[in-house]
Amino acid sequence: MRLHHVPGSRSVRVLWLLEELGLEYDIREWSLTDGSLRSADFIAMSPAGRIPALEIDGRAIFESAAIVQYLTEREGRLAPPLGNGERADFLEWISFAETQGNILQALNIQHIFLRPESARSVPLMKLDTKRLGVTARALDRHLVSSDTLLSEFSAADCMLGFNIDAVFRFLSAADYPAFAAYRDRMTARPAYQRAMERGGASMYARDFYELPDG
Template sequence: MIRLHHVPQARSFRILWLLEEMGETFDIVPHSFFDRSLRADDYLALSPAGRVPALEIDGRVLFESGAIAEWLCETRGRFGRAPGDPERAEWLEWLHFAETAGQHIAALTQQHIVLREDWMRSPTVMRLEAKRLEKVLQVADRVLTRHDWLLPSGFSAVDVAFGYSALIGRRFLRLDAMPALAAWLARIEARPAYRRAAARDGAAQIYTRDLYEAPDA
């Protein structure tokens, strides 16, 4: 039995969606950021820093969405680019670049949402992080002018990993100047597996607005 520990809208969505793409049968163990369940001893035994995702699979527990994605691709033989594949290096770059976007998204989420009092927030940090996220997404926009998915040969787990980052990233940035990226997100949202994953994600806990923008300078 595969069990995914998940918080709606969090990075665990990458694994939820990838498992749907793979056609795997799995249970979701829902968690919340607000009930301290991620800090309980039984959860820390699965994910020692108290983060999601954690995945119980193949008689072990894995944390870190990128590592889980690699494990799934290797053990299920789908959506990866194995050593020796001409796209192996690019595949690894995109898989990990998804977390370069992720660090800016985490900072923006903290600034706009987690810090509840206005005096705690910094409009300067909000603008800086949004700009840095934009630079990252522009890399994908340029590549996506040449082919429909991030790798020339077609859809893979890196569209899931980076796709999640871009889907959340557009809550902090307007994508008007990135038409290839916007078209790719529309292709993603039309995928049956993405739709099944979105239907299983759970009620929004983190992002309740479509767009969070920094106050004007």
């Protein structure tokens, strides 16, 4: 099994799940900025040139949500089975993680990757920060009464693996105490710690990115 990975990116979702499941794998690390994700080799595994991809069972799978579901089905663990009352919640939270992930990606591009800074759109940054706040509020409300997304830890929590490092770079943790406490619980898990040791930590140079004036 080989995970195609960029530290701090959506591949953290899969990396963390592989550790929670105790599976054997190796890592091929890529860069988001050197053009290599558009190489024929990578496009053959992930047609949109996006991280992650997982080589497994004689093929490559792309899209983090598909990989996460495939792994839970293959291993028969960390997801409510078909017919279970929490199955719909599991599917909802997996997709929700990507809804929030897309906003985080837009903010990463504006705050970190777009250069020169004059190319950034402050109105868009403000809009996306507000939209991120709506998703964080939803999680905060849900997590007031629950330690995990479902009634017990599941791969849906791993789908937030990229998000939990990113969200509080753009939003104040003090405004979302239940979500921030969840982040602390999840990042303290031994499997999350092992994933960070093997696959590098954060892509962020700063703890918090203020909105620019304008």
